[in-house]
Amino acid sequence: MTRETMASPANGKTEVTKLDRVVIRFAGDSGDGMQLTGDRFTSEAAAFGNDLATLPNFPAEIRAPQGTIPGVSSFQVHFADYDILTPGDRPDVLVVMNPAALKSNLADVPRGGILIVNTDEFSKRNLTKVGYEQSPLEDGSLEPYQVYEVAMSTLTQGALADTGLGKKDAARCKNMFALGLLSWMYHRPTEGTERFLTEKFAAKPQIAEANLLAFRAGWNYGETTEAFANTYEVAPAKLPQGTYRQITGNQALSYGIVAAGQQSKLPVVLGSYPITPASDILHELSKHKNFNVTTIQAEDEIAGIGAGLGAAYGGSLGVTSTSGPGVALKSETIGLAVMTELPLLVIDVQRGGPSTGLPTKTEQADLLQAMFGRNGESPVPIVAPCSPGDCFDIALEAARIALTYRTPVMLLSDGAIANGSEPWLVPDVADLPDLSVEFAAEPNAMDGSDEHWPYVRNTDTLAREWALPGTPGLQHRIGGLEKADNQGHISYDPDNHDRMVRLRQAKIDGITVPDVTVDDPTGNARVLALGWGSSFGPIGAACRRVRKSGMEIAQAHLRHLNPLPANLGRILEEYDTVVLPEMNMGQLAMVLRSRYLADIRSYTKVAGLPFRAAELAEVFTDIINDTRPEGSGETDHVLTEATE
Amino acid sequence: MSTHLGLPDLGGLADVPTTDAPQKAKDYKSDQEVRWCPGCGDYIVLNTMQSFLPTLGLKPENIVFVSGIGCSSRFPYYMNTYGMHSIHGRAPAIATGLAVSRPDLSVWVVTGDGDALSIGGNHLIHALRRNVNLKILLFNNRIYGLTKGQYSPTSEEGKRTKSTPMGSLDHPFNPLSLAIGAEASFVARALDSDKKGLTEVLTAAAQHRGSAFVEIYQNCPIFNDGAFDVIKDKDEAARRLIPLRPGEPITFGPEEEYGVVRSGFAGLETAKVSEVGLDNVVVHDPTITDPAYAFALSRIGGQDLEHTPTGILRQVSRTTYDDAARAQVAQAKQAKPADLQGLLTGNDTWTV
Ligand SMILES: Cc1ncc(C[n+]2csc(CCOP(=O)(O)OP(=O)(O)O)c2C)c(N)n1
Numbered sequence: 002m003t004r005e006t007m008a009s010p011a012n013g014k015t016e017v018t019k020l021d022r023v024v025i026r027f028a029g030d031s032g033d034g035m036q037l038t039g040d041r042f043t044s045e046a047a048a049f050g051n052d053l054a055t056l057p058n059f060p061a062e063i064r065a066p067q068g069t070i071p072g073v074s075s076f077q078v079h080f081a082d083y084d085i086l087t088p089g090d091r092p093d094v095l096v097v098m099n100p101a102a103l104k105s106n107l108a109d110v111p112r113g114g115i116l117i118v119n120t121d122e123f124s125k126r127n128l129t130k131v132g133y134e135q136s137p138l139e140d141g142s143l144e145p146y147q148v149y150e151v152a153m154s155t156l157t158q159g160a161l162a163d164t165g166l167g168k169k170d171a172a173r174c175k176n177m178f179a180l181g182l183l184s185w186m187y188h189r190p191t192e193g194t195e196r197f198l199t200e201k202f203a204a205k206p207q208i209a210e211a212n213l214l215a216f217r218a219g220w221n222y223g224e225t226t227e228a229f230a231n232t233y234e235v236a237p238a239k240l241p242q243g244t245y246r247q248i249t250g251n252q253a254l255s256y257g258i259v260a261a262g263q264q265s266k267l268p269v270v271l272g273s274y275p276i277t278p279a280s281d282i283l284h285e286l287s288k289h290k291n292f293n294v295t296t297i298q299a300e301d302e303i304a305g306i307g308a309g310l311g312a313a314y315g316g317s318l319g320v321t322s323t324s325g326p327g328v329a330l331k332s333e334t335i336g337l338a339v340m341t342e343l344p345l346l347v348i349d350v351q352r353g354g355p356s357t358g359l360p361t362k363t364e365q366a367d368l369l370q371a372m373f374g375r376n377g378e379s380p381v382p383i384v385a386p387c388s389p390g391d392c393f394d395i396a397l398e399a400a401r402i403a404l405t406y407r408t409p410v411m412l413l414s415d416g417a418i419a420n421g422s423e424p425w426l427v428p429d430v431a432d433l434p435d436l437s438v439e440f441a442a443e444p445n446a447m448d449g450s451d452e453h454w455p456y457v458r459n460t461d462t463l464a465r466e467w468a469l470p471g472t473p474g475l476q477h478r479i480g481g482l483e484k485a486d487n488q489g490h491i492s493y494d495p496d497n498h499d500r501m502v503r504l505r506q507a508k509i510d511g512i513t514v515p516d517v518t519v520d521d522p523t524g525n526a527r528v529l530a531l532g533w534g535s536s537f538g539p540i541g542a543a544c545r546r547v548r549k550s551g552m553e554i555a556q557a558h559l560r561h562l563n564p565l566p567a568n569l570g571r572i573l574e575e576y577d578t579v580v581l582p583e584m585n586m587g588q589l590a591m592v593l594r595s596r597y598l599a600d601i602r603s604y605t606k607v608a609g610l611p612f613r614a615a616e617l618a619e620v621f622t623d624i625i626n627d628t629r630p631e632g633s634g635e636t637d638h639v640l641t642e643a644t645e
Numbered sequence: 646m647s648t649h650l651g652l653p654d655l656g657g658l659a660d661v662p663t664t665d666a667p668q669k670a671k672d673y674k675s676d677q678e679v680r681w682c683p684g685c686g687d688y689i690v691l692n693t694m695q696s697f698l699p700t701l702g703l704k705p706e707n708i709v710f711v712s713g714i715g716c717s718s719r720f721p722y723y724m725n726t727y728g729m730h731s732i733h734g735r736a737p738a739i740a741t742g743l744a745v746s747r748p749d750l751s752v753w754v755v756t757g758d759g760d761a762l763s764i765g766g767n768h769l770i771h772a773l774r775r776n777v778n779l780k781i782l783l784f785n786n787r788i789y790g791l792t793k794g795q796y797s798p799t800s801e802e803g804k805r806t807k808s809t810p811m812g813s814l815d816h817p818f819n820p821l822s823l824a825i826g827a828e829a830s831f832v833a834r835a836l837d838s839d840k841k842g843l844t845e846v847l848t849a850a851a852q853h854r855g856s857a858f859v860e861i862y863q864n865c866p867i868f869n870d871g872a873f874d875v876i877k878d879k880d881e882a883a884r885r886l887i888p889l890r891p892g893e894p895i896t897f898g899p900e901e902e903y904g905v906v907r908s909g910f911a912g913l914e915t916a917k918v919s920e921v922g923l924d925n926v927v928v929h930d931p932t933i934t935d936p937a938y939a940f941a942l943s944r945i946g947g948q949d950l951e952h953t954p955t956g957i958l959r960q961v962s963r964t965t966y967d968d969a970a971r972a973q974v975a976q977a978k979q980a981k982p983a984d985l986q987g988l989l990t991g992n993d994t995w996t997v
């Protein structure tokens with residue numbers, strides 16, 4: 002982080018420090034509205050023109066017991082005057098609304114970091130609840146930090162005294178007080194939040210007024226008291242030119258599906274069953290029926306994919322969205338889609354597993370399930386987005402593959418990408434790919450008869466024809482039983498089965514996917530950092546740190562996991578060492594080793610949280626210096642001060 | 646009460662294109678060799694279907710059969726229509742996606758007692774409650790045929806099979822009661838051997854807008870032979886079968902000497918007409934909205950087939966899921982143009 006300080010022109014006492022980036026974490030009880038607070042602060046940063054990335058972190062329970070550690074909900078936002086890649090490793094500023102939030106988040110704050118504490122909640126009772134014998138505000142344990150004690154609940158109640166709102170309801174607005182205070186500290190524009198509150202509570206003017214008052218009270222508190230010696234400025238980022246908006250991964254993914262429907266001129270039918278962290282795709286798509294999108298909330302995951310496949314059979318773009326446990330239920334139907342060779346998008350927003358696992362945390366441990374989790378030889382293309390905004394492009398790419406090759410496609414997002422947000426350069430619709438398809442119109446029997454043979458293939462793509470019910474003369478039957486090559490009758494012939502297995506495999510292997518690009522600024526790196534999915538950000542940030550410290554490292558990131566880019570094998574050979582961080586036990590590493598006989602150094606962590614850039618920088622540095630013993634675990638020291 | 650979306654009361658085939666070209670049963674036969682065991686009841690159902698379909702005058706390419714897994718589920722392969730032989734129990738789910746997106750198709754689900762009531766029980770009840778415009782034909786042979794003779798969810802208690810050498814322990818489903826419990830809008834029963842009765846039921850099912858559930862008693866001569874002999878034997882049939890004719894008093898017996906009368910709280914039972922008087926015999930009305938009546942009718946039959954109502958138990962009009970789903974899409978389209986650029990841009994942008 003770089004800083005530059007000068008006296009504030011407005012207020013002689015506060016200094017304005019210019020920073021290139023800041024990480025702020027809001028933490029409180031699940032009922033304290035931390036997600037909303039973080040979201041609003043993010044929007045303010047976006048409106049101001051910073052680059053940003055966010056990391057919401059909340060419990061799976063709707064309301065864990067109040068004031069307890071399991072009930073803590075937090076939202077981290079990283080904003081900067083340059084393009085950043087991650088939500089940040091450690092918060093520079095931690096806002097805590099109660100003792101539980103302090104206890105569960107303090108370890109992440111570096112020494113010297115800022116703590117803004119709502120003292121009102123630090124009662125004996127609340128302290129005891131989380132095991133503090135003495136208040137940390139009094140026992141000196143917070144000495145390494147810059148602590149600002151603010152009686153947020155009381156101050157909010159005071160500001161709302163004239164609204165006629167009860168004390169309890171008034172205190173509820175303390176999150177807006179915190180937002181106001183932070184907005185003042187970081188010179189954020191406030192119009193957006195004011196407008197948002199007015200619109201959100203349009204039906205409840207009293208509540209709208211109360212939230213606005215609390216927000217302004219927080220701002221004014223910073224401005225008028227002399228408690229704060231510093232305010233901070235983070236200039237707008239110099240991002241590529243264009244129109245930007247803020248977007249979450251699930252939202253971008255949903256827009257990508259809508260766009261795929263429009264670009265293919267097909268109706269979209271989503272069959273889905275609610276599951277964290279994928280439900281927002283169902284919610285979002287349900288809002289866009291005007292784009293010829295039908296959403297079916299099915300009775301379970303099997304019915305969800307069944308409806309998607311049935312619609313695909315009828316000529317729609319069939320989609321199903323779920324998380325890992327749902328994929329397990331859908332496996333048999335994915336197999337049916339492989340066998341019937343119908344296009345279908347299967348979206349897996351991965352979460353911690355196995356079983357119910359960690360519903361609200363992130364992981365990338367479904368790769369092998371996506372690749373192999375079915376009976377028989379059942380190859381399926383797999384793509385994975387590398388950031389929230391990339392979800393839009395990857396959805397279009399998944400649709401392209403499904404429609405061109407008539408196959409189910411697995412799209413592996415994850416909890417971090419799904420709920421994380423970032424500025425998104427709004428694409429020009431004119432630049433989107435054309436996904437239009439051709440349905441079969443004529444009988445295609447190779448024996449010259451007037452029949453339709455469902456398994457006659459396109460010689461380039463090996464895709465079979467998509468003959469829709471309702472097309473005269475093309476009546477045919479498909480299903481899960483093995484079919485005779487070309488003609489498509491049931492066949493138990495051994496040679497035919499062997500041929501069909503190989504044809505299905507060859508079709509997937511032959512899918513054209515773009516080459517993977519390598520970022521190797523000097524061209525002299527001997528170590529390649531490879532990744533897939535949401536670890537793109539931390540790996541990229543770690544590479545920047547390593548390079549800043551004078552070492553060389555190359556980075557490559559896979560968006561296509563099956564088939565793999567054609568140039569990947571050659572790239573793996575070009576580097577002395579390939580290090581592959583994954584939030585699983587080394588699933589892609591296993592695939593690459595067997596596929597390329599490549600000596601991959603796997604670095605794994607399965608903690609339910611994204612990698613930290615500092616942690617990966619340490620790993621990469623050790624590997625470059627050849628000081629890292631094979632298979633050693635997590636590091637706990639952090640590379641100092643670096644841009645990410 | 647169901648919400649009415651102001652949708653017109655249409656027949657089940659209202660959106661399916663028709664043709665004046667004459668059709669014959671053989672037009673609906675595919676070139677596949679039928680591979681059921683000799684004497685299997687499935688043959689008769691197939692033949693009945695093939696001779697019945699021409700009477701609808703639909704374009705054959707607009708008819709689709711979707712099945713699950715089981716002997717009966719091979720059905721689509723033998724029909725010269727579009728068809729999908731899917732996976733065990735899931736046909737109603739797949740057919741739902743198809744029916745919702747393609748109102749121009751007449752969609753038929755063919756399933757077995759294991760397929761529909763065991764592995765696929767969940768999809769069945771949800772398709773029925775949603776009232777998707779599907780015709781669901783449950784071939785009930787009271788056994789797992791394809792897997793060679795294990796007991797099924799409709800097998801009578803104590804049934805001895807390979808998996809239950811000491812007799813099965815579970816109490817069977819009454820498929821009609823189950824369907825009515827799920828508030829199916831059309832519920833009927835027919836016998837494989839009764840071509841006329843089956844054709845009548847199929848005709849009404851095809852014309853019904855919404856889920857039509859038809860239980861077809863089907864003999865499996867290999868693993869459960871004679872399961873329905875008591876209602877196929879001429880004398881026994883006359884005593885046990887209760888044919889349901891809308892608008893007529895429900896009487897049965899060789900001399901029509903028995904009738905169905907009210908009993909207890911919302912129940913029905915059989916009685917001698919001479920003892921209760923014809924005036925007290927219930928006049929069959931399948932259009933009664935309250936499912937309690939059809940449910941009571943379904944309860945007259947038990948697992949021992951002592952009494953077996955056949956024909957249409959229930960036929961009520963209720964908004965279909967697929968019509969309603971399409972209406973929402975149409976409404977949304979009318980309210981808001983499909984402006985993709987507008988969607989992607991949103992309301993909160995900034996320019997660099
Ligand atoms: C997932 C799955 N489980 C089990 C089977 C094996 N299986 C095939 S058909 C069947 C039972 C079929 O019984 P029923 O639905 O009554 O059909 P029938 O053969 O009697 O017509 C079973 C258990 C399967 N194909 N798939």
Ligand code: SF4
Binds near residue numbers: 680791864865866
């Ligand atoms: S096993 Fe039974 S049900 Fe299956 S084909 Fe043979 S006779 Fe028919």
Ligand SMILES: [Mg+2]
Binds near residue numbers: 790797
């Ligand atoms: Mg059976």
